[in-house]
Amino acid sequence: MxxxxxxxxxxxxxxxxxxxxxxxxxxxxxxxxxxxxxxxxxxxxxxxxxxxxxxxxxxxxxxxxxxxxxxxxxxxxxxxxxxxxxxxxxxxxxxxxxxxxxxxxxxxxxxxxxxxxxxxxxxTEDPVMRAGASPGEAVCVTGTLGRTAAAVRLFPEDPERANELFRFEPRVAAGRALAAHASSMMDSSDGVARSLHQLAEASGCGFAVEGGALPVHPAVESVAEDDADDRELAVHYGEDFELVFTTADPAAARAAAPTPVTVLGEVTDDGVTIDGESLPDRGYTH
Amino acid sequence: MxxxxxxxxxxxxxxxxxxxxxxxxxxxxxxxxxxxxxxxxxxxxxxxxxxxxxxxxxxxxxxxxxxxxxxxxxxxxxxxxxxxxxxxxxxxxxxxxxxxxxxxxxxxxxxxxxxxxxxxxxxTEDPVMRAGASPGEAVCVTGTLGRTAAAVRLFPEDPERANELFRFEPRVAAGRALAAHASSMMDSSDGVARSLHQLAEASGCGFAVEGGALPVHPAVESVAEDDADDRELAVHYGEDFELVFTTADPAAARAAAPTPVTVLGEVTDDGVTIDGESLPDRGYTH
The missing domain is CATH 3.30.1330.10 (PurM-like, N-terminal domain)
Incomplete structure (x- = not known):
């Protein structure tokens, strides 16, 4: 097991x-x-x-x-x-x-x-659960992706920068602000791909995400070997601890949050896809 | 360190x-x-x-x-x-x-x-701290002492009984009932000797305890090699998770608690003694 x-x-x-x-x-x-x-x-x-x-x-x-x-x-x-x-x-x-x-x-x-x-x-009197997303809503993420993956690669050569990247800001203020707008929410500790699959399973829905929309952390580019590696680090590596959430009103969510919010795509009936292809349910297993 | x-x-x-x-x-x-x-x-x-x-x-x-x-x-x-x-x-x-x-x-x-x-x-709106004992009050303990020490010795020969002794009852109901009567309180996880020294230090007082008053668990007698060993297991071994507390009204505390309460002795100005001799500040160090 x-x-x-x-x-x-x-x-x-x-x-x-x-x-x-x-x-x-x-x-x-x-x-x-x-x-x-x-x-x-x-x-x-x-x-x-x-x-x-x-x-x-x-x-x-x-x-x-x-x-x-x-x-x-x-x-x-x-x-x-x-x-x-x-x-x-x-x-x-x-x-x-x-x-x-x-x-x-x-x-x-x-x-x-x-x-x-x-x-x-x-x-909180009103927790936001993983269940609650509905087809037609937007799926969004706070901040950027790939920060931890970049840090892990940078430790040997630039430990100071790596430590700095490792000390991420917990999105508590964003979570509070988004609570009024989010229909479902979780953090991206196992990677945004795993988060999408877990939200889909809890909510009984799917997601269609656009690869070009992913807010990749600038440090990822400096350590990634090629585009495929860049995607792997941003989507599957995980431990970014950003908030992945769904909302019927992404403009209001963005206006409320003290952290940048990016719309990744939309909630669908089933299946998790990126640019129309199936997104593997694979990430960091702690 | x-x-x-x-x-x-x-x-x-x-x-x-x-x-x-x-x-x-x-x-x-x-x-x-x-x-x-x-x-x-x-x-x-x-x-x-x-x-x-x-x-x-x-x-x-x-x-x-x-x-x-x-x-x-x-x-x-x-x-x-x-x-x-x-x-x-x-x-x-x-x-x-x-x-x-x-x-x-x-x-x-x-x-x-x-x-x-x-x-x-x-x-709780009104936690009972380790500080608060005053000279003249009684120092008491719930339940019995030496249960864990006996269990540890019994594991090789009678694991069923040892497991039973290991599954102690947390004194939550007693703690609630005693909160209205106790001037200071802690648990005996490091042994009653260490608890008395810690309460003494936090409260700026001492304790005079009578050895004959110690409520030794019946299982201790069956495993102790002699009287000195019996005393060691009951007083220093620890991990009994009983409540050690001080109170100005031990009769009221005993009446309120759903668990037997034993008066061990009294709060003094300083020094921790048992039958008039200094009680070493020694116990189980986790």
Missing amino acids: DERAALALIDGTLPAAGDDAAVVDDLVVTTDMLHETTDFPAGTTRYTAGWRAVAASLSDVAAMGAEATCAVAVYAAPAFDPDDLEAFLDGAREVCASVDAEYVGGDLDDHEEFTVATTAIGR | DERAALALIDGTLPAAGDDAAVVDDLVVTTDMLHETTDFPAGTTRYTAGWRAVAASLSDVAAMGAEATCAVAVYAAPAFDPDDLEAFLDGAREVCASVDAEYVGGDLDDHEEFTVATTAIGR
């Missing part, structure tokens, strides 16, 4: 699971675990690790259209170097402050591999 | 940390990570692991005198065996149900060692 099959099992048995965050009363709650070998390439600073680990959970709060309330983290490492730990806490605190949330600490744990478990909590 | 020194660094830099759970508005939030090699002895079932991991976080909610709202967990393992995962989820769900909380899922992660990160969230 791979992770997706196991997640399907969890979804089937836990009514509150299966969206970007669980909804309990007026709270949304989301938790993640990140490991050095899979999530923090060589050259990732502890400041960036703290920022990014907490930001990944805040992104799930954003995807529910919720305010971000607070975040906690477990910091597990083979040794507790004070500089490392302080840098991690600085990153965690600063990304929380950037979205008006509080970083309220957590726990420390001895572990042979540097591992971080983060949880973020948000509040 | 060991874990306690590192925790002191976190406490010093994060105002919301340093108690059993962080307090944010009317929420209390707590997070933990548990590993197979350090926290789940051979013979621990995945059902027990799910129960116990989530219960450990719910115990921190209880220690704040809060209602338990919900819990999430990250389940990290080298493979996702469906039976293991379902058993874990059953344990997690059932312990939540036992304290009127919702288990709302979480995340899965590939990891070479079975590792669980849990977060629990509670609500």
Whole structure:
């Protein structure tokens, strides 16, 4: 059983699971675990690790259209170097402050591999779920795609730039602003292709996307080997943590959001296509 | 820097940390990570692991005198065996149900060692902190001590009984009932000796405890080698997850709590003693 099959099992048995965050009363709650070998390439600073680990959970709060309330983290490492730990806490605190949330600490744990478990909590009376898209609506994305893919390739030669790209801004303010306009929403943590398939499955619809509309991050061009690679990095690599959403009124959504919004295409009855060809349901599997 | 020194660094830099759970508005939030090699002895079932991991976080909610709202967990393992995962989820769900909380899922992660990160969230308008004890008050504990120590010794010969002992009841209902009576409170996750020292430090007081008053779990006698070992298991081993609290009215506290409450001794000006001798600040270091 791979992770997706196991997640399907969890979804089937836990009514509150299966969206970007669980909804309990007026709270949304989301938790993640990140490991050095899979999530923090060589050259990732502890400041960036703290920022990014907490930001990944805040992104799930954003995807529910919720305010971000607070975040906690477990910091597990083979040794507790004070500089490392302080840098991690600085990153965690600063990304929380950037979205008006509080970083309220957590726990420390001895572990042979540097591992971080983060949880973020948000509040909303009216969460935006993955289900809710209707044919004829527009499908949109915030910001740009491919930022993380570019960072991973840049780490060996330009770690400073790579760290900067790794410290993405969680789209909490955009999520709040879009909540009034979006019929469905999720984040693009597994890549925009996987997000489209997951929204399609949850909403019982399809998508027709135009490849030329994809807002590719400028750093992707500098690292991509050719056009096919460029497309792969922007569409399938994932971990961009942008918001993918559907709306009946993209102009209003764009006007409301504090972040650039790009219309990728439209909601259809079924099938996920890019320029008329089937878009594979393939992305980053965490 | 060991874990306690590192925790002191976190406490010093994060105002919301340093108690059993962080307090944010009317929420209390707590997070933990548990590993197979350090926290789940051979013979621990995945059902027990799910129960116990989530219960450990719910115990921190209880220690704040809060209602338990919900819990999430990250389940990290080298493979996702469906039976293991379902058993874990059953344990997690059932312990939540036992304290009127919702288990709302979480995340899965590939990891070479079975590792669980849990977060629990509670609500209270009036959290009970570690600071607040005053000389002359009584210091009390719920339930019994040494249950986990006994379980660890019983795993090789009687895993069924050991699993049963490992699945402790989080004292959420007791914590709620005691909130109106307790001047300070925490859980005994590092052992009652460490808890007394931590309450003493937070409250700026001392404790004089009577050894004969300690409510030792009946299973301890069956595994202890002698009286000194019995005392060690009950006082220092820890992971009992009982509530240690101070109160000006122990009779009212006992009447209110749905769990047995034992008076251990009294709050003094300084020093932590047992039968007049200094009680070492030593316990289970996670």
